[in-house]
Amino acid sequence: MVQTSTAPLPSSARPYVGTGQRRIDGVSKVTGQARYAAEFPADGLLYGHVVSGGALASGEILRIDTRAAEAVAGVVRVYTHENRPRQPWFDSTYQDQVAPPGIPFRPLKDAKIVYSGQPVALVVAQSLEVAAYAASLLEITYREEPFRTDLAAEQSNAYVPPEKRAGIEPPPPDRGDVDRALAEAPVKVEASYFVAAEHHNPMETHASTVVWNDGKLTVYDKIQGVVASKEYLNEVFGLSPDDVHVISPFVGGAFGVGLRPQYQLFLATMAALDLRRSVRVTLTRDQMFTLTYRPHTIQHLALGAERDGRLTAIRHEAVAATSTFEDYQEVVVNWSGLGYRCPNVAFDYKLAKLHTYTPSDMRAPGAATGVYGLECAMDELAHAAGIDPLELRLKNYAEEDANTGKPFTSKQLRECYRQGAERFGWSRRSPRPRSMRDGRELIGWGLATGFWEASMQQTSARAVLSADGGLELATATADIGTGTYTILAQIAADAMGVPIEQVDVKIGDSSLPASPLEGGSWTAASAGSAVQKACFGLREQLFHHARAMEGSPLANEVLERIIFTGGRMEVANDPSRSVVVADVMAALGLEKLAAEETAKPDQDAQENYSGYTHSAIFVEVRVDEELNVVRVTRIVDAVAAGRILNLKTARSQILGGVVFGIGMALEEQSELDHRFGRFMNHNIAEYHIPVNADVRDIDVIFVEEHDDKVSPIGVKGLGEIGIVGTAAAIANAIFHATGKRVRDLPITPDKLLRDDVDGVSSGMARAG
Incomplete structure (x- = not known):
């Protein structure tokens, strides 16, 4: 017999979503209990120090003398392009999930230098201090070749990327007659805007701890999506999915630098597989500048308007930096086509190859750059027309996306x-x-x-309810400091009507239900929707079990009228007809009840x-x-x-x-x-x-x-x-x-x- 109750609802019945909740992972972070990629222990752990070749931006290594480094007590191995293990990746065309068109950088592949600071050796030793000291003893001779790093000087060589980067929309088709509209505009502005290169610099530098266990790898990596690192390792090293387990429960900031597996992951895994030992490679702060960055970009904008400020023409052109080996692309100029109402718009977006590492997504990639140019040009137009800048924007307000x-x-x-x-x-x-x-x-x-x-991106999640009222959530998404742990707990607590303290969130583990990279501001919508859907799956199971039980007060009811609150299922507007969830679990002899669902965009x-x-x-x-x-x-x-x-x-x-x-x-x-x-x-x-x-x-x-x-x-x-x-x-x-x-x-x-x-x-x- 299912027991009913008319007791007042506990405080946990109040909704959590929409309120200001403290981070559920806050205590573990401020007390040091939260572990990051370089903090996980492993028996017999070795330490790798990357040697950065900062002497030139283009050329090749003529000679690399490792004898002095190898003679240091505690040094286990010094890897260079001359002795590194052969990997399938060096001969394949595999690209990671967010790679732009081109050939990804492959550390220690050969003697070629393609940018200043690229890794040219890895010293593995029994301690980090010994590895760093031994690395300083390497003697390397280079041959320098001509290089290009000045974007302004390379504008004339800029080109339209022949292959579109996945997920990045190219400039939309021009509309109207921009040249004529600009020529006839009584008010116009024309200017060039320059955005410097910026490096991400999160607090946690890149690190990978690769734990080797009889050929199987447990990898602790700084990454914005563990699935990306797992797929990368499977492909690059030819490993089976069962051989790689990637874990990243906490990420000390990323801002986009963690979207792609970085070279320390390759080097640490290469050494671990070769030595059959656990290996950790951590990059120094200086070496963070040998990775990706927001590309330097030059923009040219021309705006034409009537005397009252109504836009008649927008031309937005941009030239952005990329590497010599990949065509990195962003959405830079498109914003000018959707931001404001305008009948005549023209776009141009080109790349210039420089001898640097490939740029990457950095917080609002493309928009932070392109909207800067557009919004400064709008301010200049307001000044030229003698109109308040706010009035100008309202006068040209776009009610629909004119690009589409x-x-x-x-x-x-x-x-x-x-x-x-x-x-x-x-x-x-x-x-x-x-x-x-x-x-x-x-x-x-x-x-x-x-x-x-x-x-929103397709995401899967699992919700598991225990007989004691505990609720466990699981999805492979990441928390790069945004509060993902907390918002998922809020959503689940509301969906199941339990106190947030009873919700345990598990993320950052490649063995959990699949989730995309945390980026693009889509994680809350994606993982949140998946968690809610999984909880709704639990609700449906519980309701059908409760309704079918003998003497159930929910008999003949429909799920749409059931409220989950305070650990109970009750009929809307009639709390006297309620069922305790724990009683349903006990009556069915269930220790746990689980639901796994996948949420997809509409x-x-x-x-x-x-x-x-x-x-x-x-x-x-x-x-x-x-x-x-x-x-x-x-x-x-x-x-x-x-x-x-x-x-x-x-x-x-x-x-x-x-x-x-x-x-x-x-x-x-x-x-x-x-x-x-x-x-x-x-x-x-x-x-x-x-x-x-x-x-x-x-x-x-x-x-x-x-x-x-x-x-x-x-x-x-x-x-x-x-x-x-x-x-x-x-x-x-x-x-x-x-x-x-x-x-x-x-x-x-x-x-x-x-x-x-x-x-x-x-x-x-x-x-x-």
Whole structure:
């Protein structure tokens, strides 16, 4: 007989989704219990130190003398291109999941040098200190060949990539007659914008611990998707799926650098298989600059408008850097076709091959770059036309995606503008540059719009309910610091009506149900939808069991009328008719009940709608009139991103993106010395990023938005929208403060001090 209850619902019956919950993994992180890739123990562990060939950007190794290194006590093996084990990968065309067209870099393949800093040897020893010391004893002789690392000098050699990168849309077809519209436009701007190369620099450097056990490998890797590393190892080393198990429960930041398996994984696995020992390879901070980066990009924009500010023409062209061996591509210019209503639009996107490593996705790849150019050009157009920058954007507001002609799944950008402007006090802005000041500081107010794609990927998840009320979730997705553990627990707790403390989330393990890489701001929508679907599968099983039991108060009911709350199933509007879930499990003799489901994006929505997240960023800067030092004193970022799962972690995502944007606008630049072809500021001391003193008041507004098309749980994603537009808003505020238009990021004091800064390096803006 099933017992019923009319007791008051416990506090756990309150919904978790939409509230500000603390991270469920927070305690383990701050107490050091959370283990990262280089922290997992293994018996007899050996340590590998990578030798970076930083002497040249192109050429070959003529001689490599390893004798002194091999003579050091504790050194087990020194691997070079001359003695490394033969691998199937060296003769195959295999590419990893996110590889662009071309041939991936293959460490130690041969004597060829294709970029400065590439790994040329691996020293394996009984301790990390011995390996590093022995590595310093290697004597290497090179032959240098001509190289190219200057994007500006290579513009004339730029080309349209012959093969499209998977998942990256090429520029849409031109529409209208841009040349004629520009020629006839009474107001026009034309300018070039420069974005410097940036390296990711997450707190955790890349590392792989490969545990060898009788030919089978357990691999702890820094990666944004364990399935990617597993597939990579299976293909590269010709291993069977059962021989490789990849684990990555915690990732100390990534921002895109962890989307591809990096070379330390190959080297550690190569050594482990050859030596039949467990091997760990950890990259130094300097060596993080020998990996991927946001590509330096040059953009040229021309905008034409009527005197009232209505756009008549947009031309957006871009040349971006790639390596000599892969055609890395981003969506850079497309944003200008969907951002604003305009009848005449033309696009051009080309690549220039440089002797560097292949660039990669870096927080909002393409958008952070392309929207910077577009939004600065819009600010220049507003100034040339004598129109308020916010009014100009509202006048050209796009109600549909003009690139495709499709309606948006949802778009509350107008409300972002309204709420952001009201909170910021935009109406008090004096329009004339250099007209607002406080003592020796010039005050500038600027704004920009943010756009980022909202999508969902197919993801599987498993939910297991225990007789004691514990709920275990499992999916192979990752948590790169975004709060994935917590939001999945929230979704499941609400779905099953249990306290969040009873939910155990397992992720970052290739043996769990399949999940895509964590990237593109799609993880919350994808993994969250899969978890909810798995929990709904559990609900259905429990309900049918409970309804079929003798004397059940749920007899003749339908699942749609059942509420799961407080560990019970109760009939909506009649809590007296309820069943305790634990009683159902006990009556059936079940210790556990499981459901595994796969969530897929809505095909109709994908084909007939465009999904994007939107934001409006308002910025205040103060610029010292004599020193030209810029301080970002206030930012209001109003974001429309569908359903917000966790107010606390969601706000943190936007804060992080905004700080990223501050760095992009004012500080971050990987400095290439074209005489040597290498990045010179390859450490945190000289690669400048925002610190506490650079970050002031950041106010985040989440604009209410309902979206039932992007994902089953109404989520759009927040990981990247925070950076998009932020650099442009800061640049626009600096112009308003100083009257100087700097179009070359980052905007450093020396650029503001130049007398020719307004127009010489970047173009013209005029009202005819």
